[in-house]
Amino acid sequence: MxxxxxxxxxxxxxxxxxxxxxxxxxxxxxxxxxxxxxxxxxxxxxxxxxxxxxxxxxxxxxxxxxxxxxxxxxxxxxxxxxxxxxxxxxxxxxxxxxxxxxxxxxxxxxxxxxxxxxxxxxxxxxxxxxxVARKGEREVDRTALLRALRDFLEANKLKADWEGIENAPNEALVNALAMMSPYGPAEKQAMLEAPDLKARAEILVAVTEIELAKGRTPGDAPLQ
Missing domain, CATH: 2.30.130.40 (LON domain-like)
Structure with missing residues (x-):
């Protein structure tokens, strides 16, 4: 080889x-x-x-x-x-x-x-x-993905290289965020088995929103 x-x-x-x-x-x-x-x-x-x-x-x-x-x-x-x-x-x-x-x-x-x-x-x-590299990139809701990422980082007082994130193609961004995400085996498996890149991004956003909701106390305004 x-x-x-x-x-x-x-x-x-x-x-x-x-x-x-x-x-x-x-x-x-x-x-x-x-x-x-x-x-x-x-x-x-x-x-x-x-x-x-x-x-x-x-x-x-x-x-x-x-x-x-x-x-x-x-x-x-x-x-x-x-x-x-x-x-x-x-x-x-x-x-x-x-x-x-x-x-x-x-x-x-x-x-x-x-x-x-x-x-x-x-x-x-x-x-x-x-x-097929980058297949299905156009169907990814990049705005929703970046919003969820920003909310997660703010909620956890973390920083990120936003210049690198903004320049990353959708496939690289979705897959890197999924692989680095702090979620459990079941969530990781769901992202692995997603039928396409769009579905993987949607699962990642949904899981992130659920985790953010768990961390809010009554009376907190939702993150935007």
Missing amino acids: PMNAVYRGPADLPSTLSLFPLSGALLLPRGQMPLNIFEPRYLAMVDDALRHGHRLIGMIQPDSAHPGPDDKPNLFRVGCVGRISQFAETGDGRYLIQLTGVARFRVEHELAADTPYRQALVSYAPFADDF
Whole structure:
């Protein structure tokens, strides 16, 4: 597999993926996720991904509503495959990597693998639009998204690089805000499984408005 690989569609990705279950972690196509790898099974996963050359790892969340056994929790059916785009050794047995999201996948069934990490047969076909960068950007209500972001920042006394935000394309903005959002696994999964960018932005705005409403005391004026 060449450096800076280009994935044009489902056929460019393997049907078998190693799985990295991580609650609250949301990876989206073309988004970037830093990871600190220290468990032996996931160190082995990274080693294998690099050794085999594909450098791909399937990020997926445990399904907390149906937890299953502690040593093998049940997983949601939809995750996102990421490519190791940065790699560093720490000198104390850890890896620092960055995954760049490629496309979402649906788990068809888990495999009886002899590796210390879990593997599954997956399908990317339901998410073929993920391979088209910036698809659906025009349908995003950017005004509502930025208003919700501003209200959230003000309510939490946080600052942001507004120049960078204003210049960001809609896909990058929606996906970055979704990935960085402080919401729980269920909300993150809903954003992951959103059918398109417009729906993902709408979920993000709705969840933000709900959280802001929870934080208001009686008599507070709604944020505008």
